[in-house]
Amino acid sequence: MSTRGRGLHGHVLDTLGPAITAGEYPPGSVLRTDELAQRFEVSRSVMREAVRVLESMHLVESRRRVGVTVRPTAEWNVYDPQVIRWRLAGADRPRQLRSLTVLRSAVEPVAAGLAARHATAEQCAELTECALGMVATSRGQQLEGYLVHDVAFHRIVLNASGNEMFARLGDVVAEVLTGRTHHQVMFEDPDPAAVTLHVQVAEAVRAGDADRAESLTREIAVGALRELDVLAP
Amino acid sequence: MSTRGRGLHGHVLDTLGPAITAGEYPPGSVLRTDELAQRFEVSRSVMREAVRVLESMHLVESRRRVGVTVRPTAEWNVYDPQVIRWRLAGADRPRQLRSLTVLRSAVEPVAAGLAARHATAEQCAELTECALGMVATSRGQQLEGYLVHDVAFHRIVLNASGNEMFARLGDVVAEVLTGRTHHQVMFEDPDPAAVTLHVQVAEAVRAGDADRAESLTREIAVGALRELDVLAP
DNA sequence: GACTCTTGAATTAGTCAGACCTAATGCGTT
DNA sequence: AACGCATTAGGTCTGACTAATTCAAGAGTC
Secondary structure, three states: OOOOOHHHHHHHHHHHHHHOOOOOOOOOOOEOHHHHHHHOOOOOHHHHHHHHHHOOOOOOEEEOOOOEEEEEEHOOOOOOHHHHHHHHOOOOHHHHHHHHHHHHHHHHHHHHHHHHHHHHHHHHHHHHHHHHHHHHHOOOOOOOHHHHHHHHHHHHHHHHOHHHHOOHHHHHHHHHHHHHHHHHOOOOOOHHHHHHHHHOOOHHHHOOOHHHHHHHHHHHHHHHHHHHHOOOO | OOOOOOOOOHHHHHHHHHHHOOOOOOOEEEOOHHHHHHHHHOHHHHHHHHHHHHHHOEEEEEOOOOEEEEEOOOHHOOHHHHHHHHOOOOOOOHHHHHHHHHHHHHHHHHHHHHHHHOOOHHHHHHHHHHHHHHHHHOOOHHHHHHHHHHHHHHHHHHHHOOOOOHHOOOHHHHHHHHHHHHHOOOOOOOOHHHHHHHHHHHHHHHHHHHHHHHHHHHHHHHHHHHHHHHHOO
């Protein structure tokens, strides 16, 4: 999925991107286009295209007579899904998961409140279906199935909010949830309280109760943050 | 500021980017690299680099034997600062301002709460300074000066939250505030209630009162949303 | 006759190599 | 300290070639 056949420059990015975001080339490091082209055994044109993409992500800056300089972390486009994926695959995955979870805790409650006002009947039905799916897979080592419904649930809420910026966080949430399931204890079933809360959120959205949908989602978020505190100091 | 001298491909992007995000080429439209290169009077290499950048923003997709296809709006990287700037300069600026303001209303209260816990003494001082600056420029047609302090205030709060994702929204908030000041009624002085709230937020952060900082900031956000409702149906 | 499968021609992006241009940088001279 | 020039690495252009994908025409089948 990550290594789509976007051509040679894509392959270069799949190697260079993770290397830079992982801090392998610390901010201030200087790379030279020609040297990189030789190392990756591609032409200068291809390497230039790759550099342009990294530049548009604000990961590097290209200057004449100097080379390609890695920019400070604070300037990176950390909302770029590609950058998020690269960083989640790297060493500071825990820190990244925490940042994203805090973001979720801010956004999702408001999104749920808006969803309660704007969700269509179809979206309400899908939401309920997801919640029931979560209940059905909440016991007996069915974490993969649970994950699917969980991701779908949050994606629907974000979409139903009617806010474009919220909707585009669906992928981020999916990455966070997937990361949590795949890189932490797979032995225990999900927290029963969280399952119940999801069902209640679905009900609140269906009933059009914005305040209740928001505060219930806030409880889910608090739970997710607490879970992170327990598993990662 | 927008037209940085990033070379020819930058100039192409400054024209093509706004055109695409403005819907001048609706999703599904097909462009051809060679034709574009001719129209912009640049070589294919330069045009290819520009297309690669647009591709990394998920604005277009390049396929063999087909051309460069404009992707559906729902797939765009709407958090890319460049895309945000392009869209804010375009026709659906009002819709965009609303989306971003709703995002602010979700994020900033949580950020303020975290800032109350993590802000350094220096950040607290800067925050108070900004709040005082806002008070000083709140009367007598000093909207430009007020804007500077307002932007700085929110930027400090987001930075002081200690969360990287929040911090990177500083530019977005700056764009929103600037847009509000420059494209709406410039005659009236800012709402006195909002000024007071900013001062109180600075106090709450300094006092380490997270709950108070959060709820006060939520009031600011509600005010901003109400202001939008009044000025844009 | 309608349908499916194969094949090949047309088209467009992808890649490469080499040449030349341009602008910063850094050093040596004055 | 100020100036100027050589160096260096990115910026641009060109032309040729490669490769993938679409589309349509034709062969084969039911």
